[in-house]
Amino acid sequence: MLSLALSDVSVSYPGLAEPALFLSDLSITAGERVAVTGPSGSGKSTLVNILTGLDRATRGSIVWQGTDIARLSEGARDRWRYQNVGLIMQDFHLFAGLSAIDNVLLPARLRLDADNALKARAASLLDRVGLGGRDQPIATLSRGEMQRVAVARAVLRRPGILVADEPSASLDAASGAVVADLLDTLSREDGTTLIVVSHDDRIVNRLDRRIHLIRGRIHPDESSSS
């Protein structure tokens, strides 16, 4: 688990009068489970992108457990993300043509990191998320099953941070509930710092804290801690 200290961060894009995101101060303690909410265009995805190092802030520092990822090179951010972040995206981003277990192991394989222990954990995780047919091609899975494969992929290396961007947005209610359960259970087991961008109250209400963004800024009245 990792803690976050974010200060004086702004993300600006050419052609926009105001920053897409401006956060003077934000801290997340290690193992904390945080929901990020807000209307469309409020900067939720931008926040996820800079927190995971997918994008670089225009200014400010984003310090995860002593490492300011805003200062890392692109290659170093990719490596840091691989080592520390489990990412679950709305569109799953699984690779057609590969089996469920090959998808789970793909990031580790691309880093030449998939040892036998990891392969065994991948198989066990797929069992855990209810996918016995680990060699089943991705194209034959339902959307709910695909998102469960994505969850297994995200937690494979027991990352310190688990980030889910609208994990249930493209799922039906039942599948969304299953994914919410999995995120809740798996992050609790490993004490992972969990950040979930979601409009789904069933997920948001389970988490320790809510950060509500409006026009790129944290809205204190809507934000809360349980």
Added chain:
Amino acid sequence: MMRLILADLRRLWLGAAVVLVLVALATALGMAVTLQERALRLGSARAADSFDLIVGAPGSETQLVLSTVFLQPSPLPLMKGDVLARLAADPRVAFAAPVGFGDFFGTYPIVGTSSDLATDAGHRPLAEGRLFAQTHEAVAGAGTDLRVGDIIHPMHGRPDQSGSVHKEAAYRVVGRMAPSNTPWDRAILVPIEGVWAVHGLHAGRHQEHEGEEPDSHDGDEPSRQIHQSGGWAADLPGLPAIVVKPKTIADAYRLRAAYRTDSALAVFPGEVLTNLYGTLGDARTVLALVVTGAQALVGAAIALIAIGHVSQRRRQIGALRALGAPRIAIFGIVWGEIFALVAAGITAGLGLAYLAARLISAEISKGNGVTLPVAFEGSDASRVLALVAAAGLLAAIPAALAYRQPATAALRH
């Protein structure tokens, strides 16, 4: 990484197949030209191997070689018969064999000559039967479908023209030659005296040009003994060509110099063919340029396809980066996929070129009997390596571009 590449190629099989076919055709086009040109050069050079020196009437050196070595059915001017007598008596000559054309049996040319040329002065034994000993006897080439004992009636003139059959004349096949992989495999060898007899020519009588109708036919005259190795009379009919076997290389050069006169033209077939290749070489250069241009166009098309392919896969590349894939892995996946396609295309193209060249060679061989050896050489390896290297460089462009786009932009795509 390989699994991802293979899975991707399977998923996008149609586009992959189009690229593969394009590369294969472009490779095959260039390589087939090279293989075929080489096969023609080697095949024709081998066909000319057993002809050290050819003497004919002054005229086209190329036509003299094409008619004598490749038995191309074109009329040659005749030289006086006494040239044969002089050559046969020349101490620098191992043997001098007359060559007379003009008759056919079906599509097989009937060539009048002497036993020396048929057996290379006893060095090349027959595959079957015996050598002709009478004017009405023949030895069939290895590529003919004639058997010992068959009777054939010669037809005067080219097979593609309506020639007249010498019904009164007949040859009996008494032997079959061993294969030589030259146009002579399709020939029927008869004694030159037999040809003269069929055309009503006797020693001391000759025509101005071979192919003209003789004054009279004596084709029904009885078969008689033919000339054996040794001297020839001086009053022989005109001859289109004489194949000369010099005793030494020095003799060959001296003979060539001695028989390049107003009445005779001596040529080295190898030299004539080399000059011919030189002339054809210009055409080959033009063809090679056209092929290279076509290949460059295909290369450009593939580069465009590859860049379009990467563009289509921006989301996938973005996802790989989001999952922490290193730069080298992204480069490797894109490069590996394009390179695998192009390399497979080049391999298929080489096979296709070989197959095409073999088919063309077989077709040519069927027509004229020249065996055209189709084979890759060491120089082809460097050319293929250059192609592969170019493919590797070409594939590196989209591979390098793949990592340059921001991961978030790629994910949004």
